Amino acid sequence: DGGITxxxxxxxxxxxxxxxxSCEQNLNHDAMYWYRQDPGQGLRLIYxxxxxxxxxxxxxxxxxxxxxxxxxxxxxxxxSAQKNPTxxxxxxxxxxxxxxxxxxxxxTRLSIL
Amino acid sequence: xxxxxxxxxxxxxxxGEDFTTYCNSSTTLSNIQWYKQRPGxxxxxxxxxxxxxxxxxxxxxxxxxxxxxxxxxxxxxxxQTTDVGTYFCAPWYYKLSFGAxxxxxVRA
Numbered sequence: 001d002g003g004i005t006x007x008x009x010x011x012x013x014x015x016x017x018x019x020x021x022s023c024e025q026n027l028n029h030d031a032m033y034w035y036r037q038d039p040g041q042g043l044r045l046i047y048x049x050x051x052x053x054x055x056x057x058x059x060x061x062x063x064x065x066x067x068x069x070x071x072x073x074x075x076x077x078x079x080s081a082q083k084n085p086t087x088x089x090x091x092x093x094x095x096x097x098x099x100x101x102x103x104x105x106x107x108t109r110l111s112i113l
Numbered sequence: 114x115x116x117x118x119x120x121x122x123x124x125x126x127x128x129g130e131d132f133t134t135y136c137n138s139s140t141t142l143s144n145i146q147w148y149k150q151r152p153g154x155x156x157x158x159x160x161x162x163x164x165x166x167x168x169x170x171x172x173x174x175x176x177x178x179x180x181x182x183x184x185x186x187x188x189x190x191x192x193q194t195t196d197v198g199t200y201f202c203a204p205w206y207y208k209l210s211f212g213a214x215x216x217x218x219v220r221a
Contacts (some may be wrong), residue, residue, distance in 0.1 A: 035211075098203040104155040
């Protein structure tokens with residue numbers, strides 16, 4: 001079955017540590033996205049990519065970095081510069097960067113030790 | 114970025130009752146999507162509205178796009194326990210912008 005796989009499901013970060021969240025899709029979608037979700041809030045866009053080797057900052061990119069070396073993969077690194085990283089992180093994809101429905105992974109819950 | 118307001122933020126419904134959640138924008142929208150997120154789950158696409166005054170139905174769910182394309186609503190009839198979750202509207206500007214959502218709980 002086609003879908004989006006995020007790993008790990010739960011992740012713990014120590015102070016000053018960078019961590020990388022994995023996102024892989026086999027839907028053959030061109031566009032991929034990373035969102036952050038905090039309790040009681042909607043989804044806020046961190047980064048998005050419409051093609052390989054190209055990505056753009058979203059609304060809250062500070063303290064995060066991404067890469068898009070393969071169409072299927074869009075990993076997100078939460079750097080030590082992100083002072084409040086505890087959140088639920090969701091990866092999504094769509095056929096193109098347009099008003100197409102987005103398909104989401106199951107998410108990664110990141111916590112600070 | 115562009116903002117949309119979803120009301121109410123929380124909706125406690127008796128099983129079998131109807132309810133409506135609203136999504137309001139100060140600017141004209143080109144189109145709007147609706148998603149549902151079950152507790153502990155991820156958002157799932159429900160529907161997209163494009164035309165002014167458009168009404169679409171999915172079983173007990175009725176979605177409407179306002180005539181001025183500045184607001185949208187989701188009406189659920191005869192609420193069931195399976196309707197529990199958070200419903201997000203997501204207007205498209207140059208990207209999807211999610212509202213804060215309406216979290217629905219159901220009293221059996």
